[in-house]
Amino acid sequence: MKVIVCAIVEKNNRILLKKSAGGKYSFELPAGELDSIDLMEEFARKKTLEQAGLDIQTKFMMGVYQTIDGEDNLVQVIYLSHPVNPGEQKELGAGLSWVGKDEFAAVKEEEMPPNEHKSIAQYFNLIGMSNEFIKKV
Numbered sequence: 001m002k003v004i005v006c007a008i009v010e011k012n013n014r015i016l017l018k019k020s021a022g023g024k025y026s027f028e029l030p031a032g033e034l035d036s037i038d039l040m041e042e043f044a045r046k047k048t049l050e051q052a053g054l055d056i057q058t059k060f061m062m063g064v065y066q067t068i069d070g071e072d073n074l075v076q077v078i079y080l081s082h083p084v085n086p087g088e089q090k091e092l093g094a095g096l097s098w099v100g101k102d103e104f105a106a107v108k109e110e111e112m113p114p115n116e117h118k119s120i121a122q123y124f125n126l127i128g129m130s131n132e133f134i135k136k137v
Contacts, residue, residue: 005034005043007078027111101127
C-alpha cells in the first residue's frame with residue numbers, strides 16, 4: 001500500500017497548483033509518497049517546502065481516500081493548509097501558480113490524480129458558502 005500525502009495550500013481564496021512536466025497528470029498538488037516515519041502533517045509541510053519553497057501550517061485534514069488502481073492500493077491524505085509567512089514568497093518556482101475558482105473550473109478531473117480535484121472543488125465550495133454567510137450577517 002502506498003500512502004500519498006498532499007497539501008491544498010490556500011492564500012487569498014486561491015490554491016497552489018503544480019503544472020506537471022509530462023507524466024500521467026497535467027496538474028498536481030504539492031505531494032509525496034510517505035516513505036518514512038514522519039507524521040503526515042509534518043510530511044505535507046516538508047514536501048511543500050521542497051516542491052514550492054513555501055513553509056506551510058496545516059489547518060485540518062480535508063479527506064482520506066483509498067483508490068485501487070490495478071495492483072496498486074493507494075491511500076491519499078489531503079490537508080488544507082496556508083503559508084506561514086505569505087509575504088515572504090517572492091516568486092513561485094517553475095510550473096507553480098496560484099489558481100482561483102474560475103481558473104480551476106477549466107481543469108478537468110482526469111487531469112489530476114484521483115481525489116485531488118474533488119478535494120479542491122470542496123474547498124472552493126466551502127469558501128463560497130462562507131462568503132455567502134458573511135454577506136448575510
